[in-house]
């Protein structure tokens with residue numbers, strides 16, 4: 001372990017070609033010196049307060065881990081709302097997210113080294129025994145190779161690394177005989193068949209028992225994988241090889257990395273999001289630092305740190321230069337196209353990129369790290385958590401938040417690098433928000449929608465593997481941790497691998513990738529430790545001075561269009577046709593479409609459908625333009641659909657023992673009291689009789705003054721509402737009769753009226769899927785008296801909640817008529833504004849992938865509204881806000897109003913202003929979920 005210690009000598013500002021060990025200590029060194037020189041800026045946090053926060057993290061971990069062990073173990077994950085284990089096959093499938101679950105007690109394995117970091121050595125010893133006794137790695141389950149590697153293989157190796165450290169110390173783990181390592185090796189061999197491709201890139205999924213090829217395997221037909229999926233293996237695989245002496249693992253991981261490097265787009269030096277594992281063709285040619293690519297970059301730099309192989313640093317630096325040139329638009333990081341890197345591929349960012357400032361710290365590039373982190377923090381302050389995706393003008397694009405740790409990770413590294421107590425305050429806010437909004441009686445629940453504060457029955461294992469580790473380390477002093485954290489490197493799942501591995505079992509021949517790209521201008525950092533003189537030029541207020549100009553970047557943001565492209569074409573070249581500018585009546589546009597291989601089909605109902613056949617394009621460049629155009633059109637179309645939806649609502653259980661901690665996602669009704677315009681309605685619940693509410697209630701005394709529970713089905717929603725209203729109910733919750741349905745797996749919808757005038761319905765009505773409904777029904781069974789709050793956004797969780805005055809429900813009516821149910825459409829298509837009921841257009845989301853060059857991509861557009869963006873987004877080239885100023889101001893006022901800390905009595909939340917935020921972007925969801933969790 002002495003090597004890493006040696007690295008501390010690299011504080012000298014003399015540039016030198018350093019051995020790996022010096023670079024390995026890069027981040028650690030910055031921390032130590034920067035921390036000690038800190039003298040001004042944000043008020044320093046006392047040791048006492050830091051200890052208090054550290055203890056709070058320990059208590060929170062106990063709450064999460066304790067509930068997992070008590071209610072879920074040996075299942076893979078805890079379902080914190082229903083307080084039971086998530087067992088794959090026993091719950092409705094959530095699609096690719098479930099591929100992390102291999103019936104191998106995932107959360108326990110992922111938590112192993114967290115226990116040691118948090119000084120819970122006894123619990124660690126106990127957990128290791130449980131893993132050895134209970135975990136089976138030979139289940140007939142198809143799992144993600146990437147997730148299994150980072151969480152399970154990484155978890156076992158992290159556990160092994162700390163087990164041998166403890167054993168050496170002589171007190172704990174004296175019985176340990178490399179058993180975790182043996183399991184890791186067994187798992188490593190199970191993953192190897194995935195690499196049986198000509199490219200050496202692994203298949204994305206493997207059956208733990210049957211591998212890939214055998215018919216029983218039920219996998220092996222996939223053709224694509226994400227770049228991060230294929231490029232995030234080297235740390236775990238190399239560690240496994242070096243710990244065991246079995247070189248094959250490191251060889252396979254290196255081969256996959258070599259292949260990705262060869263396939264980089266040679267002019268931009270960027271990589272795409274997904275790649276064909278057989279041909280090596282880029283399937284998705286957009287490129288960023290978030291979902292689908294993130295940890296590929298992380299592993300190049302960390303592989304250099306851990307393995308000391310120069311070629312990895314060269315590759316990283318080459319990519320980093322490209323990232324800073326094209327993707328970084330401080331404080332934003334925006335995806336671009338690999339072939340046309342001046343062309344933005346998206347108008348939104350995803351939450352996974354929040355790890356990047358942390359990686360920039362390791363690289364030694366602090367300024368952009370501070371900038372991006374500050375921007376992200378402001379988004380968090382607005383929504384309490386980082387939504388899965390948010391637009392360049394900081395509106396919520398995809399409202400979910402599965403308690404991701406990336407932002408905490410970057411906060412930790414930035415604090416270590418700058419010593420600025422500001423980052424401790426940031427950590428404190430994260431802790432407060434987790435306790436206030438995500439903590440439920442049985443663990444911590446992911447946020448289903450950061451705007452409503454509603455929960456999802458999900459607590460991912462990475463929450464324990466990463467979040468608590470980074471938060472604890474943020475507040476800890478050296479003496480609070482029983483080993484030297486600087487002797488280890490963090491994997492992408494925050495598992496700890498010892499740096500001494502670099503000199504162990506080095507039998508892998510290093511590929512000497514000489515610098516083909518020598519024009520990089522990062523000579524300050526290439527081969528040396530970052531010079532703290534450069535990082536913090538004698539100015540303890542350095543970080544603050546970078547943050548200061550960004551303080552209002554979120555609140556005062558002008559809407560950012562896709563500005564850079566226009567700028568890049570100012571020089572004279574004609575810019576490609578943008579979807580938002582397209583007019584179906586413009587002959588020039590039609591000509592361009594034809595060149596791009598896009599044809600227009602006029603549908604009978606007046607709409608037009610766009611179909612792209614790449615092979616019909618005039619050239620491959622035109623085909624690329626066509627795909628980008630189609631992709632943009634799909635984004636516009638989903639945005640337009642968003643604007644036609646009602647936002648989701650929240651049902652919050654406020655009585656004992658929930659006290660507002662459990663928040664369920666509910667569908668709104670197009671009739672009755674509109675909760676977005678009025679105060680919430682609060683009351684005890686009572687089941688109506690008959691339960692379907694389709695006739696006059698026989699138990700009016702039971703529902704009088706209460707919120708009636710009614711089962712879906714047999715009659716119109718409006719009829720149910722009238723019947724419970726006549727019986728004196730102050731609100732109604734319709735519970736789905738389709739057993740097992742859940743908002744986790746089914747798209748939310750609005751309850752429509754019955755085609756008649758529904759003005760007579762004055763009470764609020766909400767819809768819950770069966771799983772969410774059964775949480776209330778179970779609560780009634782257990783506690784009898786159950787009180788709920790119906791609202792558009794959860795109110796602050798507060799033990800005082802129960803004693804609050806019950807707000808009176810106000811009446812309202814909405815003149816709406818439609819079919820019984822109007823589903824929130826998932827289809828992609830530009831919808832005729834006049835006919836919202838026609839939102840299901842003949843569209844093919846899958847073929848919307850730009851990768852699908854051989855297949856037709858199609859999207860429908862409204863002829864009547866042939867310039868779909870006319871009223872939505874304008875671009876200001878001179879940097880001034882355009883007429884969207886008002887809209888944004890309205891939005892920011894609305895969001896301020898919706899802050900749960902603001903008095904609910906004063907709440908005014910115009911529905912129009914939040915329409916744009918509603919409806920998760922299905923396409924984004926599908927793409928991101930597919931690529932990476």
Ligand code: DMJ
Nearest residue numbers: 295404405462492493933
């Ligand atoms: C973690 O499993 C890893 O950090 C991974 O690289 C990305 N996503 C999750 C957590 O968000």
